[in-house]
Amino acid sequence: MPKLHAALAMALRDHGVKDLFGVLGDANAYFVDAFSRLDGTRYTSAANENGAVLMAIGYGMVTGDVGFATVTHGPALTNCVTALTEGVRSNTPIVLMCGDTPTNDRENLQNTDQKMVVLAAGAGFEQLREPETALEDLARAVRRAKAERRPIAFNMPADFQWQDVDPQDHRWDLPDLGPTVIEGPALDNAIGIIAAARRPVLLAGRGAIDDASRASLLRLARRLDAPLATTMRAKNLFRDEDHVLGVCGTVSTPQATEVLMSADCLIAFGASLNFHTTGDGGFVEGKRVIQVMDRAQDLGTGVVADVSILGQPASVANTFHHWLDEAEVPGSGFTADIPARGLDKPPTPKQTKPREGTVDFLSTLSRLNEILPADRTIVTDAGRWMVKSYGFLTAPGPRDMVTSASYGAIGLGLATAIGAGVANPSRPTILFNGDGGFMLGNLGEFHSAVRADLDLIIVLFNDGSYGAEHIQFRDKQLDPAITLFDWPEFLPLARALGGDGVTITTAADLDALSRKIEARDRTRPFLIDVRLDPDHVAMW
Numbered sequence: 180m181p182k183l184h185a186a187l188a189m190a191l192r193d194h195g196v197k198d199l200f201g202v203l204g205d206a207n208a209y210f211v212d213a214f215s216r217l218d219g220t221r222y223t224s225a226a227n228e229n230g231a232v233l234m235a236i237g238y239g240m241v242t243g244d245v246g247f248a249t250v251t252h253g254p255a256l257t258n259c260v261t262a263l264t265e266g267v268r269s270n271t272p273i274v275l276m277c278g279d280t281p282t283n284d285r286e287n288l289q290n291t292d293q294k295m296v297v298l299a300a301g302a303g304f305e306q307l308r309e310p311e312t313a314l315e316d317l318a319r320a321v322r323r324a325k326a327e328r329r330p331i332a333f334n335m336p337a338d339f340q341w342q343d344v345d346p347q348d349h350r351w352d353l354p355d356l357g358p359t360v361i362e363g364p365a366l367d368n369a370i371g372i373i374a375a376a377r378r379p380v381l382l383a384g385r386g387a388i389d390d391a392s393r394a395s396l397l398r399l400a401r402r403l404d405a406p407l408a409t410t411m412r413a414k415n416l417f418r419d420e421d422h423v424l425g426v427c428g429t430v431s432t433p434q435a436t437e438v439l440m441s442a443d444c445l446i447a448f449g450a451s452l453n454f455h456t457t458g459d460g461g462f463v464e465g466k467r468v469i470q471v472m473d474r475a476q477d478l479g480t481g482v483v484a485d486v487s488i489l490g491q492p493a494s495v496a497n498t499f500h501h502w503l504d505e506a507e508v509p510g511s512g513f514t515a516d517i518p519a520r521g522l523d524k525p526p527t528p529k530q531t532k533p534r535e536g537t538v539d540f541l542s543t544l545s546r547l548n549e550i551l552p553a554d555r556t557i558v559t560d561a562g563r564w565m566v567k568s569y570g571f572l573t574a575p576g577p578r579d580m581v582t583s584a585s586y587g588a589i590g591l592g593l594a595t596a597i598g599a600g601v602a603n604p605s606r607p608t609i610l611f612n613g614d615g616g617f618m619l620g621n622l623g624e625f626h627s628a629v630r631a632d633l634d635l636i637i638v639l640f641n642d643g644s645y646g647a648e649h650i651q652f653r654d655k656q657l658d659p660a661i662t663l664f665d666w667p668e669f670l671p672l673a674r675a676l677g678g679d680g681v682t683i684t685t686a687a688d689l690d691a692l693s694r695k696i697e698a699r700d701r702t703r704p705f706l707i708d709v710r711l712d713p714d715h716v717a718m719w
Contacts, residue, residue, distance in 0.1 A: 183341070189217065200231045227624065322350075366502070386450070409425070445467075528544070537712040556580075556603055590612075607634045612640070614640070
């Protein structure tokens with residue numbers, strides 16, 4: 180019979196897990212070694228345990244599957260708290276295989292209450308109870324990650340891992356609930372609201388980005404003559420369709436905002452209706468709201484809708500369509516009053532005059548969106564530049580645009596981008612981040628990207644400051660000196676770590692960028708250091 184550490188590795192492989200992210204330590208090293216030696220598996224090492232968890236999150240966001248990471252005990256796990264919280268806030272299912280101090284080693288320097296650490300981040304905790312139950316316990320951790328849509332830590336005492344076990348199989352999948360059947364007052368009220376609406380808008384969130392939901396929502400929107408909008412995390416879901424408003428919320432285009440404000444009904448599928456999406460309530464004020472979610476705990480967490488329906492978005496949209504036909508409710512005619520195209524396109528940026536040696540932020544952002552490879556995965560870090568970037572940047576679909584700011588932390592983007600790149604290595608992954616975030620967390624994982632042989636382009640918006648704080652000091656007419664930094668030259672640093680890149684200080688540099696991107700080495704990170712004036716970076 181195999182040792183437990185090998186049995187756990189084989190269980191991952193046998194259930195289709197091809198990728199594992201982590202940092203080695205004495206309480207997980209043999210498990211990692213066993214996994215990495217199996218056929219068809221790949222282990223990607225991080226520089227920091229926080230980065231390992233973020234890699235699994237990025238992987239899960241792109242694939243839609245559970246991501247897997249592993250760390251050792253004590254300080255390794257406490258290093259993961261920020262990333263675990265990010266995974267909780269972004270509703271991303273991952274399993275963190277964390278080693279634990281041997282059960283009989285009371286004086287171990289790295290001993291800590293690992294359950295309390297995990298629960299403090301809002302993640303779930305599943306204990307490996309004994310070697311005989313280990314594979315059953317692991318299966319439960321995976322099922323919980325899927326059902327609860329958050330990270331679950333699977334806690335593995337080091338001494339258990341060297342015991343012989345019988346590798347019995349256990350189910351990792353969740354039962355298929357089948358199509359949703361809705362009836363009664365909720366259905367009647369929803370159909371009544373939709374039938375009475377003259378200017379309805381359909382809104383899709385991250386919970387409705389699967390192919391079936393997209394098709395059903397498009398069909399319902401055409402039946403209602405309703406324009407389509409998405410949340411930020413569902414951006415690009417309806418790309419290239421007619422009457423698409425783009426993102427509903429704080430990054431809406433002016434023309435989409437006009438349509439949204441004129442609407443009288445919002446039908447939201449898989450969207451939490453938080454303050455970002457609703458523009459702090461402004462986009463739902465005076466409207467009838469219907470919210471459809473597939474988990475009861477997600478209903479009413481933001482705006483409380485007039486009608487709340489628990490069900491799968493595709494099934495509920497099809498049910499609405501059926502009863503509208505049965506009642507012979509005519510279309511609203513709303514789409515006839517608005518343009519078919521261009522509602523989601525941000526306005527052409529107005530040029531500013533930044534100081535010498537820097538370029539204009541918004542026009543450069545717009546150019547980068549056009550210059551960079553179109554078939555791409557985009558990952559965004561957090562920072563002052565972020566909000567405007569959400570409006571300008573596009574990707575093929577919603578799973579191709581990964582955010583790492585659900586917790587509002589900077590410096591999480593590069594590790595997330597590595598996980599996204601491992602998930603889809605056939606095309607470039609493009610990370611947008613700021614200089615503060617690069618120095619805070621992303622620099623530490625730059626060489627991890629080198630070791631992973633990824634086609635990764637890193638756009639670094641470098642204004643030599645903590646931008647969000649800089650603008651606050653300026654707004655209060657205070658000296659922003661404390662927010663400014665004399666960073667090292669990033670391009671030589673990138674090359675020393677095994678990457679390459681260019682520095683953009685003039686419009687001419689930007690004009691030559693396409694050729695340099697085309698000529699890049701696609702097996703190592705390519706840094707684009709974009710120099711900006713901290714007094715000319717738009718935040719809103």
